Amino acid sequence: MRKPGTVPVLEVEDLQTVFLTDAGAVRAVDGVSFTVGPGETLGIVGESGSGKSVTALSLMRLLEEPARIIGGSVRFQGRDVLAMSGEELRGWRGDRAAMVFQDPMTGLNPVIRILRQVTEHMVSHGRQTPAKAKLRAVDLLRRMGVAAPERAAASFPHQFSGGMRQRVMLAIGVANDPLLLIADEPTTALDVTIQAQILDLMRGLNQEFGTAIVLISHDLGVIGTVCRRVAVMYAGEIVEEAETAAVLTDPRHPYAWALVNAVPRLDSPAGTRLVSIEGGPPSALDPPPGCRFVARCPFRISRCGAEHPPLMEVAPGRRARCWVTMDGSPLPPPPVAAEAAFRTPAQEERPLLEGKDLVKHFPLGRIGLFGPVPVVHAVNGVDLRLRRGEALGIVGESGCGKSTLARLVTRLQAPTSGTLEFDGQDITNFSAAEMRPLRPRMGMVFQDPYASLNPRMTVGDALAEPLLAHGRARTRAEARGRVLDLMATVGLKPEWAQRFPHEFSGGQRQRVSIARSLALEPDLVVADEPVSALDVNVQAQVLNLMLDLRERLGLSYLFIAHDLAVVRAFCDRVAVMYLGRIVEEGPAHELFARPLHPYTVALTSAVPEPGRERVILAGEPPSTLSLPTGCAFRARCPIAQPVCAEVRPPLSDVGPGRRAACHFPGTFHA
Amino acid sequence: MPRYIATRLLSAVAMALLASLVVFLISALVPGDPVLAQMGDIAASNPRTVLEWRAKWGLDLPLWERYGIFLQGLAHGDLGISIATRRPVLDDIVQYAPATVELATIAFLLAIGVGIPLGIAAAVWRDTWVDSLARALSLLGVSAPTFWLAFIMLAIFYGWLGWAPGPGRMDPIAFPPEGPTGLFLLDSALAGDWEAWWDAAAHLVLPAVVLAAATIGLITRTTRAAMLDALGQDFVRVARAKGLRGRVVVLRHALPNALVPVVTLGGLAYANLLAGAVMTETVFSWPGLGRYTFRSAAALDFPAIMGITLVVSATYLMVNLLVDLSYAALDPRVRR
Structure with a gap:
């Protein structure tokens, strides 16, 4: 820990921030204290609404109405930040302390050139002359891994991908060599391989320049790759503070325990039930008198409901806010994973869904009056077989064509070429009317449960709608029984049928979407990123529910996700997509244990789990406007050979049940 | 391009x-x-x-x-002969247009010059007295009927206080400035006749304020809403986190992002001012296109109506083109 005698960069003492609402003061941050020494790294983790982002904004005094700091102190190298005048605050912000925000797509001003956005605060803080600031900006961009930094500096933000923009944001953050960098979910909007690049960059900043880092994330894995220490927040309080590695292996607060065990890991067995805690955080308007986690805690004792636990030292260097572990005892390991019966679907049966050489191209607007028509090559020849009762996962980074594939197989869009069979029928060229009788047999679950539910319809009506539309019920009253069944199936209370979508939490809304997809008793459920908008605990609930339904109803799933561990936990078979093609396919457990394609190797190693050998993949996927010759992955491939540029490797058998599209499968290891 | x-x-x-x-x-x-x-x-x-x-x-x-x-x-550039005036329609339009163009342009500049700063101030000091004042003014401007406002202004500033001259473009006994454009302010300035310039300018104040009132209200509201939107964007918070001055955050980071809807409205407003000054021109005896239009319509003067339609629609289309081109200047994402 800190060397004695050095002044800490940041000392937060009993910080209290409230939102002043008509109903009263919402205590978003309620007595948070921590210390960050020079060059130290601290992570803050918690679910949405836990107060972690408000804490970050409070540190920089960037809160907006109606949020207000009502107590405590924030000291930066001994200076009282909360007492600074407006002028002092401006001189300090962006100079000694910098902040990087979550969404790089909206964090850069779209109408100002990159160069000016990187240099303006160097000049305004008097650190550089305009001429020197320009040189330094280009140098910073180069160090952050921006390709062709001079040209990049002269460009506007919209010409860059999200990953590149986050590099620019980091360059802006460190432009004045700050002593402290606060990063609020800096990689949440990015793909895993890009996330790994950015996290690597942050580690480098800390090691090279000794910049102290406060990293805020909902993902303990992300924090584990950058931060030595972590503070776990729940309902506005820090409930545990310790070395990150210690929390990951031996959490001492039940909430931290639930966080750690709610996340599927790449090495957890297929069909693993995840630990999920029911309910939500208590009202921040009027928190309960005892422990704030008591209502959801599986380990609670009688003292927990009556007395509010303080943050106590439970082991050397670690503190937890829990009556159960105050004596230094660890929490028990999670219940042994009830392994789902692994079914081997009958081989001889004809597949439920079979796609051959599916292609989908989207022509864009013509360039100029007689110019060429650019074409987005979204899906470029995909073979797909889904057997009855099987769960096939499709993984890949954004833009790899996985969502387009989902819309093709459900015939929401027509393929440009190729053939598609559903239960033996060739539906490649079916019209909307011909598809209609098949629709009840295909359920869909989308990423954003709020956007896909009509806000003006009660949940009961939303669930009755497909029943009425497909003639399964003639009146609302007739549909009612089935609606209540459906709600019970997904664990919603029957009296909630009269509620509107906004009255539900994110996880409950996703349950409604799942119930709707099941309304017509489908054979196939296509789920496009069904859990990626949810907190880890809610994600665990929804995944558990989907696993249950799969066993109880014998559903087949096409499960699309970017999170490998989620796919690993849910699917029998996995296909990895890159630039509109499947590059590797195989049984989930084998594919992740022994990836054959170098891209799969990089993807699995980019998953932020502690102790994982990391392959940081350079660059980003090429443009879908013009496909590269040969292997699409070769530009980023660590083992590319001349042949890769000439011959496109076909997806061919590489062992029992495994296929890979690589000239040298299995030769690259992390 | x-x-x-x-x-x-x-x-x-x-x-x-x-x-x-x-x-x-x-x-x-x-x-x-x-x-x-x-x-x-x-x-x-x-x-x-x-x-x-x-x-x-x-x-x-x-x-x-x-x-x-x-x-x-x-x-052949011939719009026909007016049934009412027995003169070529084109000549009529050339005679009456400058008075309207001058009035509408001054009213437009006034609307922009007052509306945008007022809108910015209202957004920056949201929910303070500044915001309330701006909103009250814009509500008054939008909802006060033009003829009523015109009479009230004339009664107060001409009839009662005597601060402003009466109707018309110039003092009745003064000689209008000779010049190529027919815009009195420009012609008198070109001739160096500052007495005439003052006379014309003084005569412009009241009708320009009356004509601009509704547009000031609209531009204030639009600017306020667009600025509130821009000030709530992530990049504004980033700019604050950089420790930039408030003025820089508002004017350099937020304002350019708020201008697109304001420019759209401004373009339409200018075209409207040009075509829609009938009421104001009538009350202030302004010899412009508005009154010509009114007389032609009353007389069912087909050639004149056709000529005015062409001129007005051409103006709308030109202004729209300029607005569209300005998007590219304001927002690099629109540029090809």
Whole structure:
């Protein structure tokens, strides 16, 4: 820990921030204290609404109405930040302390050139002359891994991908060599391989320049790759503070325990039930008198409901806010994973869904009056077989064509070429009317449960709608029984049928979407990123529910996700997509244990789990406007050979049940 | 970009022609006879005279032929002869347009110059007295009827306080400045006649304020809303986190992102000011296109109405093109 005698960069003492609402003061941050020494790294983790982002904004005094700091102190190298005048605050912000925000797509001003956005605060803080600031900006961009930094500096933000923009944001953050960098979910909007690049960059900043880092994330894995220490927040309080590695292996607060065990890991067995805690955080308007986690805690004792636990030292260097572990005892390991019966679907049966050489191209607007028509090559020849009762996962980074594939197989869009069979029928060229009788047999679950539910319809009506539309019920009253069944199936209370979508939490809304997809008793459920908008605990609930339904109803799933561990936990078979093609396919457990394609190797190693050998993949996927010759992955491939540029490797058998599209499968290891 | 402009200009010409066709058909189909509107009761009671008149103005020809003649003239820059004034319509328009252009331009500058800063101030000091004042002013501007506002302003500032001159473009006994543009402010400045300039400027104040009132209200509201939106964006928070001054955050980071809707509205407003000054021009005896339009419409003066339609629609189309081009200047994402 800190060397004695050095002044800490940041000392937060009993910080209290409230939102002043008509109903009263919402205590978003309620007595948070921590210390960050020079060059130290601290992570803050918690679910949405836990107060972690408000804490970050409070540190920089960037809160907006109606949020207000009502107590405590924030000291930066001994200076009282909360007492600074407006002028002092401006001189300090962006100079000694910098902040990087979550969404790089909206964090850069779209109408100002990159160069000016990187240099303006160097000049305004008097650190550089305009001429020197320009040189330094280009140098910073180069160090952050921006390709062709001079040209990049002269460009506007919209010409860059999200990953590149986050590099620019980091360059802006460190432009004045700050002593402290606060990063609020800096990689949440990015793909895993890009996330790994950015996290690597942050580690480098800390090691090279000794910049102290406060990293805020909902993902303990992300924090584990950058931060030595972590503070776990729940309902506005820090409930545990310790070395990150210690929390990951031996959490001492039940909430931290639930966080750690709610996340599927790449090495957890297929069909693993995840630990999920029911309910939500208590009202921040009027928190309960005892422990704030008591209502959801599986380990609670009688003292927990009556007395509010303080943050106590439970082991050397670690503190937890829990009556159960105050004596230094660890929490028990999670219940042994009830392994789902692994079914081997009958081989001889004809597949439920079979796609051959599916292609989908989207022509864009013509360039100029007689110019060429650019074409987005979204899906470029995909073979797909889904057997009855099987769960096939499709993984890949954004833009790899996985969502387009989902819309093709459900015939929401027509393929440009190729053939598609559903239960033996060739539906490649079916019209909307011909598809209609098949629709009840295909359920869909989308990423954003709020956007896909009509806000003006009660949940009961939303669930009755497909029943009425497909003639399964003639009146609302007739549909009612089935609606209540459906709600019970997904664990919603029957009296909630009269509620509107906004009255539900994110996880409950996703349950409604799942119930709707099941309304017509489908054979196939296509789920496009069904859990990626949810907190880890809610994600665990929804995944558990989907696993249950799969066993109880014998559903087949096409499960699309970017999170490998989620796919690993849910699917029998996995296909990895890159630039509109499947590059590797195989049984989930084998594919992740022994990836054959170098891209799969990089993807699995980019998953932020502690102790994982990391392959940081350079660059980003090429443009879908013009496909590269040969292997699409070769530009980023660590083992590319001349042949890769000439011959496109076909997806061919590489062992029992495994296929890979690589000239040298299995030769690259992390 | 040049190709884009050429395409847009071509389509603008087509649109203007289409507008003239629509107006032609409507004015030909409405009940009412321009001949009867022109003639005295006695002359109108003689069917022969009426027929002769109709033949003289070509009103006896089939519709399509009349439109053909109009187009033919148009190709030679000839908008026909006004039935009411017996002068070429083009000459009439050239005579009346400058007064309106001058008034509308000053009103437009006033609306922009007051509306945008007021809107910015209202957004920056949201929910303070500044915001309340700006909102009250814009509500007043939007909802006060023009004729009422015009009379009130005249009564107070001319009749009671005597601070402003009366109606008209100049003092009745002064000589209007000679000049190439017909815009008195410009012509007198070019001639170095500052006495005339002051006279013209003083006469412009009241009608310009009256004409601009509604537009000031609209621009204030739009600017306020767009600025609130821009100030809530992530990049504004990033700018604050960089430790930039408030002025820089508002004017350099937020304002350029708020201008697109304001420019859209501004363009439309300018075209509206040019075409819609009828009420103001009437109350202030302003010899402009608004009054000419009103007189032509009352007299069912077809050629004049057609000519005005063409000019007005061409103005709208030009202003729209300028607005679209300005998007590219404001927002790099629109640039090709």
